[in-house]
Amino acid sequence: MVKGKGEEKVSVQYSLFFIQRFKGKVLFNVPMSEYTSLKIGGPADVMAFPQDEGDLKDLIAFAEAKNFPFYILGAGTNLLVRDGGFRGIIVNMTEGFKDIIWQEDKAIVGAGIKLSETVAQCRERGLSGLEFAVGIPGTIGGAVAMNAGAYGSEMKDVVDGIEIINKKGQKKFIPASELGFSYRKAEIPKGAVVARVHMKFEKTTPDAVRDKIKEFTEKRRTSSKVTYPNAGSMFKNPEGLFAGKLIEDAGLKGERSGEAQVSEIHANYIVNLGKAKAKDVLALMALIRDRIFSQKGIVLEPEIKVVGED
Numbered sequence: 001m002v003k004g005k006g007e008e009k010v011s012v013q014y015s016l017f018f019i020q021r022f023k024g025k026v027l028f029n030v031p032m033s034e035y036t037s038l039k040i041g042g043p044a045d046v047m048a049f050p051q052d053e054g055d056l057k058d059l060i061a062f063a064e065a066k067n068f069p070f071y072i073l074g075a076g077t078n079l080l081v082r083d084g085g086f087r088g089i090i091v092n093m094t095e096g097f098k099d100i101i102w103q104e105d106k107a108i109v110g111a112g113i114k115l116s117e118t119v120a121q122c123r124e125r126g127l128s129g130l131e132f133a134v135g136i137p138g139t140i141g142g143a144v145a146m147n148a149g150a151y152g153s154e155m156k157d158v159v160d161g162i163e164i165i166n167k168k169g170q171k172k173f174i175p176a177s178e179l180g181f182s183y184r185k186a187e188i189p190k191g192a193v194v195a196r197v198h199m200k201f202e203k204t205t206p207d208a209v210r211d212k213i214k215e216f217t218e219k220r221r222t223s224s225k226v227t228y229p230n231a232g233s234m235f236k237n238p239e240g241l242f243a244g245k246l247i248e249d250a251g252l253k254g255e256r257s258g259e260a261q262v263s264e265i266h267a268n269y270i271v272n273l274g275k276a277k278a279k280d281v282l283a284l285m286a287l288i289r290d291r292i293f294s295q296k297g298i299v300l301e302p303e304i305k306v307v308g309e310d
């Protein structure tokens, strides 16, 4: 169970008050392998599924008061959880925050909604801008936090701003201009949870959007053939280069550590052949980085997030 430094200071009544008020599900000792696309990760002490802003505020206040670490989880498609799991609370955003409010060429999209669902709704409405995201399996919240992108477009191009709940439990709107978007990164205040994303699109026709989606789907043909569990690209592309090409040229395609393997289809993907451990994936990542650095003098930066304990 969770242990926090300030736990003794918090009254039992407070915990009971929180438990009675919280509308979402709360699970204990949850294997993170069931919540990540890599299908890897030890147990999280607690996983809570806030249903709405009230739940989120209560949950953050509770975690802060008890001094419990917490980590925000979207679809877990860019995440490696270590084998020892996570000591604290995983805030799972995929069961609440599922609303989309459309206003002509704009939308306010709940953080828990899948990118694919948003792309599909844009297609029906003839709204262009998010087609690049077809085939990216995350949530809108995760996509903003990662500034997810593909083929020259990224979330930054379609985001007007975000609604967050900060670690004091306050709701704030942050305009895109203050999000410091860069390659696979947004500067979201530490400990804040993205609740909703304000998005803007270009009005066109459903057919035009459909054509673009088809074009991007075609471009994704190679990587979509990777069938083993994975987390997409493991490393960021160095300026002007492709990490996958560097890894392939270094002869590392198919390289294994335990049951983790550099994909034989897409060299920047590491796949779980069955019972891979986080330590296997991390060993393979270290091998790749060492090899590319010694051969090319290039330091590959991980794209995936790594959390938890060994």
Ligand SMILES: Cc1cc2nc3c(=O)[nH]c(=O)nc-3n(C[C@H](O)[C@H](O)[C@H](O)COP(=O)(O)OP(=O)(O)OC[C@H]3O[C@@H](n4cnc5c(N)ncnc54)[C@H](O)[C@@H]3O)c2cc1C
Residues within 6 Å of the ligand: 037, 071, 072, 073, 074, 075, 076, 077, 078, 079, 093, 111, 135, 136, 137, 138, 139, 140, 141, 142, 143, 144, 145, 146, 147, 148, 149, 150, 184, 188, 192, 193, 194, 195, 230, 231, 232, 233, 305
């Ligand atoms: C097959 C495959 C293909 C992929 N292709 C691409 C691609 O082309 N381009 C690309 O950019 N990525 C790609 N990815 C990676 C991944 O899908 C994206 O990064 C996605 O946006 C992550 O969303 P998620 O909901 O899964 O986030 P998670 O993996 O759950 O979390 C990622 C990070 O975002 C944070 N986060 C999640 N939700 C919130 C929230 N509501 N508030 C605050 N922080 C939050 C988490 O704490 C974590 O740090 C791919 C992955 C796979 C498996």
